[in-house]
Amino acid sequence: MKGIRVGSSEAVVRQRVAKALQANADTVADRWVELQMAQDELRTGIGERELREEADTLIAALVAGLDTELPVSQVVNTHGELRRAVIDLSLRRARGGATPTATSLAVLLLKEAVLEAVQSATDESAELFAAALLVNRLLDAAGALSFDTYVEGREEIIRRQSRQLLELSTPVVRLWRHVLAVPLIGTLDTARTQIVMENLLQAIQEHEAQVAIIDITGVPTVDTAVAQHLMQTVNAVRLMGADCVISGIRPPIAQTIAQLGIDLSKILTRASLADALSEAIKLTSDTAHQGAVRR
Missing domain, CATH: 3.30.750.24 (STAS domain)
Structure with missing residues (x-):
């Protein structure tokens, strides 16, 4: 993990979480898709194949974001690849008709899949607790960003549709x-x-x-x-x-x-x-x- 400065306890935890994600990327992606497919309100307008593509993209972006020196609280909003992955996911859900709450919940469900991968990679409860805190902070920020993006994207869609309706109602x-x-x-x-x-x-x-x-x-x-x-x-x-x-x-x-x-x-x-x-x-x-x- 080239970007993380080893020396602090947080850096070590970040390394372990990132390594667990890398080593179990397919398992985490499959698990996240499974969790979403189990809840009907999270699959509005999106098929299993699209969910898997989203999962692969977001997990890869999470690994890249962890492999930096950015504070965990800033990774989601500052790291370009990760921020773009969350925004794209949210806008795609908005276009599909999902609610902002469902979109944020879908992102937050990734916590369970990630923590299962981390748990399988360590037996130390203290280390697992620290990893859980880190994952929570990281994905809570992603959930908040997805919610804000959804609202902004939905408003833009509504504005565009309103203009289209106006144009249809005023033909030349x-x-x-x-x-x-x-x-x-x-x-x-x-x-x-x-x-x-x-x-x-x-x-x-x-x-x-x-x-x-x-x-x-x-x-x-x-x-x-x-x-x-x-x-x-x-x-x-x-x-x-x-x-x-x-x-x-x-x-x-x-x-x-x-x-x-x-x-x-x-x-x-x-x-x-x-x-x-x-x-x-x-x-x-x-x-x-x-x-x-x-x-």
Whole structure:
């Protein structure tokens, strides 16, 4: 064991634990897999083969982490290979649908398999007790890291899924040559406005659109915040060189806009999507005619 400075009692214990892991790696891996397979809640979305691959990777990383001069309390969070092994395991469990508690418990079950290997390698109770303390400190830190990683990874998955749902709920539809439409349904908040704007501007560029219709028929209410979001989108569309039409201005919404004093006079509005499409076709026809005249 090249990295450990022999001389302290902890160094000696670390050597013995690392040697026991090396000599019994397959046995420890099999035992850990067996312990997990015995508990249904620990096998969510993960098969026996994957469990064995995880076991081989983590045990090898534990041996490498013990073969350093890092304090036991810092090995898991500081040793690159070991930290990466724990994080990968936790993220894989998160994607598989396991709970954070089950993920941490799976890591902590490794204690039993490791201690069985250490016990078979020594007959001295004092040495076994010291090894148990070391293994507990090491794998408790691994369990805590797996829990934190799971929570962070799950939050990232939820954020990504939320964005995907927003994108699905705000499709950009090509209605006519050079005419696009975005049918909005539900509340228009800042996050959704950003998605709408990004998707619409990208589609305008791809389709060389001249008119973009924003249909708010499915938006239940329009307040000052919603109006500001619409204005931002309209301004962005205009910066791309396209005209913008807002459709779906129902009587209650028109009344609310008037009562709030929201100025939409500079924006072309229509009561229905059909009216907006008719206006958009006129706009594109006029643009095409003007281009022909200039030629």
